[in-house]
Amino acid sequence: MSADVFIVTEHLGGSLDDVTFELLGKGRDLATSTGGQLVAVLMGSGAEGLAAELGAADRVLYVDHPALADFNPATHGAALAAVVGERSPQIVLVGNTSMGMDLAAALSVDADLPLIAYATGVEHGADGLTVTSQLYAGKMHVESRPTGGRCIISVMAGSFDGSAGRGGGSPEVESYAAPASIESSRVRFVRLMEPEAGDVDITQSDILVSIGRGIQSEDNIPMAQELADALGGAVSASRPIIDNKWLPKTRQVGKSGVKVKPRLYLALGISGAPEHWEGMKDSQLIIAVNTDPNAPIFDFAHYGVTEDIFEVMPALTARVT
Amino acid sequence: MHIVVPIKLVPDLAEELEVDASGTALDTEWLRYRTNEFDDHALEEALQLREVSGGTVTAIALDAEEADKSLYTAAAKGADRLIKITGAGEKPSSHATARAFADAIAGLDADLVLTGVQAVDDRDGQNAVLIGRYMDIPHVSVVTGVSIQGDTALVHKEYAGGAMGEFEVTLPAVLGIQAARETPRYAPVGKVRRAMRSATIEELASSGTAEAGSSVTRMFRPEKGQGAKMLTGSADAIADQLITIMRDNGVNL
Ligand SMILES: Cc1cc2nc3c(=O)[nH]c(=O)nc-3n(C[C@H](O)[C@H](O)[C@H](O)COP(=O)(O)OP(=O)(O)OC[C@H]3O[C@@H](n4cnc5c(N)ncnc54)[C@H](O)[C@@H]3O)c2cc1C
Numbered sequence: 001m002s003a004d005v006f007i008v009t010e011h012l013g014g015s016l017d018d019v020t021f022e023l024l025g026k027g028r029d030l031a032t033s034t035g036g037q038l039v040a041v042l043m044g045s046g047a048e049g050l051a052a053e054l055g056a057a058d059r060v061l062y063v064d065h066p067a068l069a070d071f072n073p074a075t076h077g078a079a080l081a082a083v084v085g086e087r088s089p090q091i092v093l094v095g096n097t098s099m100g101m102d103l104a105a106a107l108s109v110d111a112d113l114p115l116i117a118y119a120t121g122v123e124h125g126a127d128g129l130t131v132t133s134q135l136y137a138g139k140m141h142v143e144s145r146p147t148g149g150r151c152i153i154s155v156m157a158g159s160f161d162g163s164a165g166r167g168g169g170s171p172e173v174e175s176y177a178a179p180a181s182i183e184s185s186r187v188r189f190v191r192l193m194e195p196e197a198g199d200v201d202i203t204q205s206d207i208l209v210s211i212g213r214g215i216q217s218e219d220n221i222p223m224a225q226e227l228a229d230a231l232g233g234a235v236s237a238s239r240p241i242i243d244n245k246w247l248p249k250t251r252q253v254g255k256s257g258v259k260v261k262p263r264l265y266l267a268l269g270i271s272g273a274p275e276h277w278e279g280m281k282d283s284q285l286i287i288a289v290n291t292d293p294n295a296p297i298f299d300f301a302h303y304g305v306t307e308d309i310f311e312v313m314p315a316l317t318a319r320v321t
Numbered sequence: 322m323h324i325v326v327p328i329k330l331v332p333d334l335a336e337e338l339e340v341d342a343s344g345t346a347l348d349t350e351w352l353r354y355r356t357n358e359f360d361d362h363a364l365e366e367a368l369q370l371r372e373v374s375g376g377t378v379t380a381i382a383l384d385a386e387e388a389d390k391s392l393y394t395a396a397a398k399g400a401d402r403l404i405k406i407t408g409a410g411e412k413p414s415s416h417a418t419a420r421a422f423a424d425a426i427a428g429l430d431a432d433l434v435l436t437g438v439q440a441v442d443d444r445d446g447q448n449a450v451l452i453g454r455y456m457d458i459p460h461v462s463v464v465t466g467v468s469i470q471g472d473t474a475l476v477h478k479e480y481a482g483g484a485m486g487e488f489e490v491t492l493p494a495v496l497g498i499q500a501a502r503e504t505p506r507y508a509p510v511g512k513v514r515r516a517m518r519s520a521t522i523e524e525l526a527s528s529g530t531a532e533a534g535s536s537v538t539r540m541f542r543p544e545k546g547q548g549a550k551m552l553t554g555s556a557d558a559i560a561d562q563l564i565t566i567m568r569d570n571g572v573n574l
Binding site for chain 2: 073097099102104105108143144146147185187188189190193239244249252256258284285286297300301307308311312315316
């Protein structure tokens with residue numbers, strides 16, 4: 001085992017995801033504590049240019065292969081397993097993102113390393129690693145420790161400061177040969193599908209009236225729209241509203257939706273699951289209305305109201321029309 | 322086409338969660354268990370695929386509180402076959418759960434395994450991907466669209482911002498389902514009761530096991546109080562306060 005800390009970089013359409021910088025920032029602290037190097041694993045095809053942005057790392061391990069041109073759970077998984085298997089880092093940080101979900105658990109089996117998922121905190125000290133995970137949709141936090149010295153940790157996007165992972169020196173770039181097995185993969189990338197343009201761009205709105213499952217029925221959406229109109233804002237929503245096809249996908253805030261930073265985010269009947277938090281945590285003013293006093297949304301909202309949204313919505317609308 | 326749907330039972334978050342005396346686990350006394358909501362999506366997608374491509378759908382769960390009810394509910398929704406895996410232990414880790422599923426499914430001649438993308442208690446990783454690696458079959462997670470074309474599946478994997486990757490996957494494969502094409506169907510109580518009388522749950526003894534490789538040292542509720550300042554009063558009084566707060570924070574009304 002080495003004392004190195006590996007971070008798995010993530011890129012789509014030629015640009016690195018924010019989570020990569022968050023992992024670099026955290027990885028830097030961890031590597032200082034373990035006494036190892038901070039190594040960024042970059043997988044792609046003709047993507048070595050991205051290494052210039054990974055200056056916070058001591059070294060970039062670059063795996064280049066046509067089968068890695070676009071993210072692919074099978075080829076990226078096999079390449080990562082080969083690198084980690086051979087170099088034996090002490091800690092591997094992966095984003096708990098769509099790509100990371102395919103990589104982290106697979107690596108755990110392939111490299112026979114423990115995985116601790118949904119991490120929002122990672123500390124390393126004289127007595128080893130302590131990882132804090134957000135479980136039960138954010139209602140409980142759990143601290144865990146790996147049994148041996150080594151561990152894969154999948155980190156919730158937005159948990160660490162990305163600015164600490166940007167800039168810095170010019171890391172040494174080492175090419176690493178992809179394993180031959182990725183030539184014949186049982187998963188083949190076909191194409192990347194870009195999101196369709198929506199009616200409203202919620203990232204451009206200063207005021208968002210955001211509705212969750214508490215809205216109960218499609219018939220109640222006009223009530224939220226009236227409030228949004230009165231406030232001069234737009235209606236956005238949590239994922240279940242979009243899955244129910246009550247609003248278009250472009251209105252979805254969160255991990256698999258869009259990230260918003262409005263001046264006002266009014267969360268109505270939204271529980272505040274970690275995947276929702278990822279998309280709205282940087283809003284300037286967060287006001288949450290939820291009948292459940294234990295809803296996680298109250299842990300990160302600025303103001304909270306434990307009232308029925310069907311009482312609060314019309315009362316607010318009446319005051320601004 | 323044989324589609325197998327592994328189902329996990331998880332604590333119902335509508336109930337209040339308490340930490341037990343050990344300080345490292347949930348107090349099970351008041352917990353109610355329910356089917357992981359993403360597994361409901363996986364079952365729905367399996368039933369929808371069967372409508373298009375034919376075949377059978379098998380729902381499979383580990384022996385646990387409410388497992389029978391969850392399996393009978395799957396039957397009421399349309400699952401053809403029900404299997405319960407016994408002997409996988411109390412509160413198994415994600416790794417142990419996936420290992421038990423993988424060993425059981427290996428004997429079922431499955432073409433496709435559909436399970437939820439994640440569950441609220443997956444501390445050491447998600448079921449779909451772990452099952453895929455234990456069985457050594459391909460996996461794709463965060464899937465919102467599946468269609469079958471001969472011995473391959475065409476799947477859509479969701480990324481942030483609504484972008485999607487399209488993949489062609491050689492079967493058999495396991496997919497972590499994020500959302501079914503339709504809202505998961507509901508099984509009325511009467512139908513579940515009828516399924517309890519007519520359907521049978523086959524039992525399979527679990528064989529292999531796996532370790533999480535880590536242990537929980539503390540479980541706690543996120544700090545309260547540091548979070549939101551709570552407003553009280555009538556809806557009208559609250560609305561008045563909210564308008565003031567918005568204006569004080571520079572929101573242009
Ligand atoms: C890979 C992945 C990606 C995801 N991406 C996203 C994402 O981008 N965005 C997202 O939002 N979610 C996402 N999710 C889903 C997420 O995990 C949660 O399931 C979802 O955010 C819950 O939405 P909700 O808060 O509206 O519903 P619930 O959690 O069901 O909460 C509804 C809330 O409404 C309250 N309520 C009910 N009635 C009333 C009333 N009359 N008045 C006031 N309050 C009321 C309840 O107390 C409850 O807290 C993702 C999940 C996964 C696995």
